[in-house]
Amino acid sequence: MSSERPPTTGTLDGRTAVVTGAGQGVGEGIARALAAGGANVVVAARRAETGEPVAAAIRARGERAVCIVTDVTSRESMAACVDQTVEQFGALEIMVHNAFRGGTPHRLEELSPELWEQNSRTAVWGSYYSAVLAFPHLRAAGARGRLILITSPSGVEGSVNIPIYSPVKAAQRAMAKSLSREWGEHGITVNCVAPVAETPALVSAFERNPVLKERIEARTSLGRIGDPEHDIGAVTRFLASDDAGYVTGQTIVCDGGSFMGL
Amino acid sequence: MSDPPGGRTLTGRVAVVTGAERPLAAGLAHALRSAGASVAEVPSSELHSRTSAATAFTTAAATLGGPVDIVVHGAVPEIAFEAIDFDQVDDARWDAVWEATMGAAIHALQLGFEQMRGRGGRFVFVTPTVSMSGAARLVPYTTAVEGIRLLAKSAARQWGPDGITVNCLAPAPEHFPIGVASIDVSLAPPALGGPGDAVTDLGPIAVFLAGDASHALTGATLCADGGVWMAP
Numbered sequence: 001m002s003s004e005r006p007p008t009t010g011t012l013d014g015r016t017a018v019v020t021g022a023g024q025g026v027g028e029g030i031a032r033a034l035a036a037g038g039a040n041v042v043v044a045a046r047r048a049e050t051g052e053p054v055a056a057a058i059r060a061r062g063e064r065a066v067c068i069v070t071d072v073t074s075r076e077s078m079a080a081c082v083d084q085t086v087e088q089f090g091a092l093e094i095m096v097h098n099a100f101r102g103g104t105p106h107r108l109e110e111l112s113p114e115l116w117e118q119n120s121r122t123a124v125w126g127s128y129y130s131a132v133l134a135f136p137h138l139r140a141a142g143a144r145g146r147l148i149l150i151t152s153p154s155g156v157e158g159s160v161n162i163p164i165y166s167p168v169k170a171a172q173r174a175m176a177k178s179l180s181r182e183w184g185e186h187g188i189t190v191n192c193v194a195p196v197a198e199t200p201a202l203v204s205a206f207e208r209n210p211v212l213k214e215r216i217e218a219r220t221s222l223g224r225i226g227d228p229e230h231d232i233g234a235v236t237r238f239l240a241s242d243d244a245g246y247v248t249g250q251t252i253v254c255d256g257g258s259f260m261g262l
Numbered sequence: 263m264s265d266p267p268g269g270r271t272l273t274g275r276v277a278v279v280t281g282a283e284r285p286l287a288a289g290l291a292h293a294l295r296s297a298g299a300s301v302a303e304v305p306s307s308e309l310h311s312r313t314s315a316a317t318a319f320t321t322a323a324a325t326l327g328g329p330v331d332i333v334v335h336g337a338v339p340e341i342a343f344e345a346i347d348f349d350q351v352d353d354a355r356w357d358a359v360w361e362a363t364m365g366a367a368i369h370a371l372q373l374g375f376e377q378m379r380g381r382g383g384r385f386v387f388v389t390p391t392v393s394m395s396g397a398a399r400l401v402p403y404t405t406a407v408e409g410i411r412l413l414a415k416s417a418a419r420q421w422g423p424d425g426i427t428v429n430c431l432a433p434a435p436e437h438f439p440i441g442v443a444s445i446d447v448s449l450a451p452p453a454l455g456g457p458g459d460a461v462t463d464l465g466p467i468a469v470f471l472a473g474d475a476s477h478a479l480t481g482a483t484l485c486a487d488g489g490v491w492m493a494p
Contacts, residue, residue, distance in 0.1 A: 158415025167409040174408030177396025
């Protein structure tokens with residue numbers, strides 16, 4: 001089929017992205033990958049001690065990044081992050097919500113209100129704030145508008161060790177589906193990435209439970225655990241680009257070929 | 263209400279049906295009763311706080327003559343059903359839908375577990391198919407329902423060794439006052455002609471999930487929407 005439109009190039013040149021939880025792990029990898037793709041990247045991190053070095057490392061590669069200290073569980077803090085982003089870069093096309101706290105192993109019958117609150121506030125309220133506060137700018141961006149929520153294979157499979165993690169990650173998937181239907185008329189796409197990656201959180205889980213690493217690697221087709229930048233960040237960059245302009249409401253499970261239930 | 267087909271396979275069982283102020287959950291309660299269960303119908307409002315939910319569960323066990331064997335959870339705060347543009351959703355609404363819906367489900371799970379521990383039991387969560395299809399202007403509601411669906415899977419994984427099964431029954435959106443029809447989110451018409459009747463069509467599926475016959479089924483979602491949504 002012929003098209004009058006120019007070919008897509010996958011570039012993010014001139015676009016601006018916010019990545020929450022970008023002070024480490026998957027968020028850091030995504031921030032680095034989006035910057036490598038040409039985007040202006042806001043490293044939204046809870047603590048400057050983690051966020052500033054990530055932004056500095058990106059700038060040291062000759063790319064554009066700033067750190068904005070952000071608490072994703074606070075409407076005021078998220079609003080300030082979005083406002084400062086637009087002030088500095090003139091627009092916000094790509095909102096990536098990755099921040100999460102609360103992966104402590106637990107029994108459901110003993111779930112504490114505190115652990116529920118950590119899970120709910122970071123994953124779900126954080127997604128809500130990301131979406132609702134970025135929306136005016138994503139709508140202005142039209143077909144370049146992107147909301148990307150970082151979920152987990154556990155959000156589809158359920159989890160025996162961290163059971164409350166699954167519902168909050170599943171909630172993000174449903175949010176993406178409903179928002180993709182609601183925002184399609186503006187050209188905005190809404191998708192999820194469900195990664196397994198070598199992050200500080202996973203490394204410390206391996207230290208507590210050495211068998212876990214073997215088990216994950218053994219059930220993973222590619223036999224290795226993902227790299228936050230080159231494996232997870234690259235897929236996120238694809239979703240952020242024009243190349244994925246016809247993909248919305250989806251979850252890309254990026255786990256080296258382990259969970260195949262979608 | 264007419265009785266559902268099937269025998270009295272739940273004789274002697276004690277069931278709590280939450281959200282029974284709504285026609286679907288009331289229909290499922292009727293079906294469980296027709297199958298022989300003693301059923302306490304608990305309105306959604308009583309699931310809102312842990313204290314009132316605990317009272318409802320202990321009262322059910324006391325008045326029905328035994329600990330609870332079956333929980334059918336349909337409780338949802340009324341506000342959840344209101345369609346609204348996402349950019350009009352404020353913190354108060356997000357709290358009233360997301361937190362309250364999840365809170366009620368967690369209360370039902372934990373309180374049911376207290377009574378089933380060491381004996382086994384059955385949980386059935388009512389999760390309309392819109393959580394899997396998504397639906398415009400229903401972001402808070404669909405987000406919460408999918409949360410419940412995965413809460414059920416995690417509970418199934420943890421409590422399987424206790425002989426407790428946790429499954430979901432996914433009816434068509436037409437059973438809920440949300441202004442969405444299956445055809446709005448699927449190109450396919452219902453293979454069986456329509457969304458079905460709460461008592462005679464969905465009832466037997468709830469009875470199956472609540473009874474001994476489903477002992478080897480857990481963490482599953484049975485899409486009982488007349489054959490529209492054929493996931494997974």
